[in-house]
Amino acid sequence: MQVREVILELFDEALESTESSLQCEELTDDTVLLNSGLDSLGFAILVARLEEELGFDPFVEMEEAVYPTTFGEFVAIYENRAK
Amino acid sequence: MSCFKLVPFNPENTETVLAWRNAERIRLNMLDDSTIGNEDHASFLRVLDTDESRAYFVVELRDTPVAAIYFTGLGGKEVTWGCYIGSEKAIPGLFVGLVIIAIKYSFSFPATESMRSEVASHNANPIKLNRFLGIPETGRILRYTSSGREVEFIEYRLVSGTIEPVLNKATKVIPSSIRTACENLKLEN
Numbered sequence: 001m002q003v004r005e006v007i008l009e010l011f012d013e014a015l016e017s018t019e020s021s022l023q024c025e026e027l028t029d030d031t032v033l034l035n036s037g038l039d040s041l042g043f044a045i046l047v048a049r050l051e052e053e054l055g056f057d058p059f060v061e062m063e064e065a066v067y068p069t070t071f072g073e074f075v076a077i078y079e080n081r082a083k
Numbered sequence: 084m085s086c087f088k089l090v091p092f093n094p095e096n097t098e099t100v101l102a103w104r105n106a107e108r109i110r111l112n113m114l115d116d117s118t119i120g121n122e123d124h125a126s127f128l129r130v131l132d133t134d135e136s137r138a139y140f141v142v143e144l145r146d147t148p149v150a151a152i153y154f155t156g157l158g159g160k161e162v163t164w165g166c167y168i169g170s171e172k173a174i175p176g177l178f179v180g181l182v183i184i185a186i187k188y189s190f191s192f193p194a195t196e197s198m199r200s201e202v203a204s205h206n207a208n209p210i211k212l213n214r215f216l217g218i219p220e221t222g223r224i225l226r227y228t229s230s231g232r233e234v235e236f237i238e239y240r241l242v243s244g245t246i247e248p249v250l251n252k253a254t255k256v257i258p259s260s261i262r263t264a265c266e267n268l269k270l271e272n
Contacts, residue, residue: 015123018211033173039208040168040178041215047175048156059175060085060260065145069171 003082004075006053007046015039016048029072036071056081085260086267089140089152089183091239096141097124099148103169112167114236114253116228138188140168144264149174152181154189160196161240162189169270176261178212179253183265186246197242205233213239215256216249 001009008027015021015038025039038046051057058081059065068074092100101124103109110116119127131137139153151164164185168177189198201208201224213220222238241249254262 005204018215034171039211041208041212041256043173043254044176044179044258048256051258054232059258060263065085065147065260067174069172078238 002055003079007050007075007078009045010049010053011038013049014042017045018042027071029070029075031071032058032069033074034069050078054078054082084164085145085228085263085266086269087264088143088146088269088271089188090143090148090271092128092139092141092151094125094128096148097121097128099169100124100141100151103151103167106169109167109169112203114201114226114231114234116232117235120219142179143183144177149177150181152184152188155184157189157192158194158198160194161199162195162197163199163201164189165200173263176257178208179216179257180261180265182212182216183250183253183257184205184268186241186250186264187268190246195243196244197240199238199240200237201238204237210237216252218249 011027018039018041020037021038021041023035024031027036033043047057047059058077061081068077090096101119101121105118110118131139136157136159137155138157140151141148142150142152143251149170150168152164154162154164156162166181166185186198189195202213218241219240220237220238224236224238225233226236227233
């Protein structure tokens, strides 16, 4: 499964596990993460789950931490690391 | 290396603190929802200098300011804490990390028997997090903000002797980057 697909699947899982729902019609690269409907707990769970599934946490590995604002930036961080 | 650093409020971080604190999204969750000016903040810093029962910090993650965290009642049986996230970036696990920091700092004082917080009832994120971590709700208080709004605040209280399950649950849901940062918590003098 492609990294993006894994992220989308676990994003939905995180929404469900925190009883949240998507606050936009669909998740696009321009979706601002803080406005997506996934709250801070959900986001923590998402990244922790991604670490379980993909075997890495890109944020711990970064020399200089770069945090995403949009969903597209978030996916890019994982895709770049997975290469 | 990923680490959290607590930097006391000081004249050098005033601009950052006030930019965060005066943002509408932060003020609307505070009991004092007024805009704080430089003079008032400078007076506040002078009070903090002489009051050992209160500590206000900028939280830095890998040397970048990301949040503020504060404590009152230090040295007594009950410590009250609060925080706000200033960063507009999505930093995964940051809020959970702040709860871990709050627990570690509050209970580092030998006299502390409980750690308390108040959350505005419309502030969904911390309400959900407290519920998830198992931090008990211990009361509801109707208060009036400085602008005259009536707001119900939910009180949460964590008693020493019950902190381990909360810390364990919090540690499980945070990614490695935040877990490492919490383990490397530094206090700047």
